Amino acid sequence: MTISTRTDTSTLIARSDLSMRDISPEIVAEQDRIVSLVRCGSYDREEVSNAVSECIGQLGGIGRYIKSGEKVAVKPNLLRAAPIDRAVTTHPEVVRAVCELLLSQKCEVVIADSPGGGTPFTERALRRSYSESGLDKVARELGIELNFNLSFKTVAAPNGRIIKRFSIIRAALDADAIISVPKLKTHLFTYMTGATKNTFGLIPGLEKATFHSRLPEADDFSEMLVDLNELVRPRLHVMDAVVAMEGNGPNAGKPRKIGAILSSESFAALDAAACMLMAISPAEVGVIKAAVGRGLLRRDLSDLRIVGADIQEMIVKDFKKPKSYIEARRSQSALWRALGRMSRAYALRPVMMKERCRGTENCGECMRACPRNAIRSRADRPVVDYGKCIRCYCCHEICPADAISLQRSFGGKIVKGMIDRKTKEA
Ligand code: SF4
Numbered sequence: 001m002t003i004s005t006r007t008d009t010s011t012l013i014a015r016s017d018l019s020m021r022d023i024s025p026e027i028v029a030e031q032d033r034i035v036s037l038v039r040c041g042s043y044d045r046e047e048v049s050n051a052v053s054e055c056i057g058q059l060g061g062i063g064r065y066i067k068s069g070e071k072v073a074v075k076p077n078l079l080r081a082a083p084i085d086r087a088v089t090t091h092p093e094v095v096r097a098v099c100e101l102l103l104s105q106k107c108e109v110v111i112a113d114s115p116g117g118g119t120p121f122t123e124r125a126l127r128r129s130y131s132e133s134g135l136d137k138v139a140r141e142l143g144i145e146l147n148f149n150l151s152f153k154t155v156a157a158p159n160g161r162i163i164k165r166f167s168i169i170r171a172a173l174d175a176d177a178i179i180s181v182p183k184l185k186t187h188l189f190t191y192m193t194g195a196t197k198n199t200f201g202l203i204p205g206l207e208k209a210t211f212h213s214r215l216p217e218a219d220d221f222s223e224m225l226v227d228l229n230e231l232v233r234p235r236l237h238v239m240d241a242v243v244a245m246e247g248n249g250p251n252a253g254k255p256r257k258i259g260a261i262l263s264s265e266s267f268a269a270l271d272a273a274a275c276m277l278m279a280i281s282p283a284e285v286g287v288i289k290a291a292v293g294r295g296l297l298r299r300d301l302s303d304l305r306i307v308g309a310d311i312q313e314m315i316v317k318d319f320k321k322p323k324s325y326i327e328a329r330r331s332q333s334a335l336w337r338a339l340g341r342m343s344r345a346y347a348l349r350p351v352m353m354k355e356r357c358r359g360t361e362n363c364g365e366c367m368r369a370c371p372r373n374a375i376r377s378r379a380d381r382p383v384v385d386y387g388k389c390i391r392c393y394c395c396h397e398i399c400p401a402d403a404i405s406l407q408r409s410f411g412g413k414i415v416k417g418m419i420d421r422k423t424k425e426a
């Protein structure tokens with residue numbers, strides 16, 4: 001893959017039907033914001049295959065993005081090794097459909113990801129993730145490669161606003177192009193995870209946790225995600241929103257059917273459309289705000305064009321939001337702003353449920369995921385030092401046993417009570 005700085009025409013270099021000199025920046029800007037939306041009611045193989053073909057077809061077809069014979073890294077969301085029906089990972093039928101389209105283009109395909117923050121980038125961990133997510137079967141049946149190359153390289157990001165260097169896994173750098181295949185889920189820290197956040201999995205293993213440590217505020221973290229996307233620039237994003245995750249995602253939420261496949265070359269436009277499907281306000285999501293700040297999307301979304309199905313008919317109005325999103329909306333009162341300095345006490349904090357925990361010796365994933373080393377082991381159980389904890393929820397995200405709940409401290413409950421009373425009075 002060629003890492004390049006942003007130019008007005010760089011995303012279109014693979015389009016065989018367009019000549020570079022024919023493309024004006026206005027046309028590119030218009031095309032960058034198109035999102036294709038198709039209904040897909042189940043993970044039946046034929047239905048998914050048809051939906052993915054139609055979805056990419058509405059954008060001009062796979063040949064518009066990928067040249068015949070190119071080496072393509074397909075990047076699913078493999079947050080952690082979890083059963084397929086938990087909706088933690090991209091469904092294998094969606095990955096299969098994308099790979100089949102690439103094979104029809106005579107491409108060389110490799111499926112590559114470095115799973116969630118607490119998972120080391122090792123062959124053993126990858127094997128487990130591929131197996132649980134059903135991707136080993138897809139790869140075997142299609143005769144394509146699963147990535148086991150554990151090397152990575154540090155790449156300069158001269159145009160990055162907040163981060164100027166990223167370590168990126170070799171499998172992505174060695175490919176001519178990346179196709180991102182995210183899973184639509186809620187996210188306690190960033191409110192949603194879709195196209196923009198999926199790219200974070202190109203950073204190797206435990207190194208991901210260092211970004212949480214350096215960027216504890218969700219808005220800064222989101223700026224970093226946009227820096228990363230602008231650097232690696234997946235040519236196309238194809239989102240699995242057939243069954244999404246609602247509630248306290250991206251790991252401990254519940255599967256919820258939306259029945260959609262979405263696709264776009266714009267990570268920001270795709271995530272904005274995905275927010276709408278979940279009835280989450282795009283304006284409150286960090287990655288959308290960061291993209292708007294860079295002119296990648298208009299603030300009023302007037303440049304977002306959704307083609308295909310009618311999104312208004314597909315919005316899941318009662319989609320359960322993450323606890324952090326609900327509370328952030330409540331806390332937008334004047335009183336809350338006045339109480340801003342008490343936000344640490346107010347914020348939800350991770351509480352380990354000893355009876356569910358598998359033990360730090362057996363598991364310990366929360367300890368490895370914590371970017372602040374705020375979790376230590378006592379009598380084979382994790383204990384959080386709340387003085388160090390930055391409320392990034394990486395531990396909650398990675399726990400395989402749903403053994404971490406989010407609760408408020410005594411002081412936080414008092415602040416919340418004050419805010420709730422004032423909000424009711426207003
Ligand atoms: S709390 Fe969860 S992640 Fe941490 S040791 Fe227990 S089971 Fe593992």
Ligand code: SF4
Pocket residue numbers: 350369370371372373374375384388389390391392393394395396
């Ligand atoms: S203990 Fe705090 S800082 Fe550590 S991973 Fe959990 S939420 Fe983040």
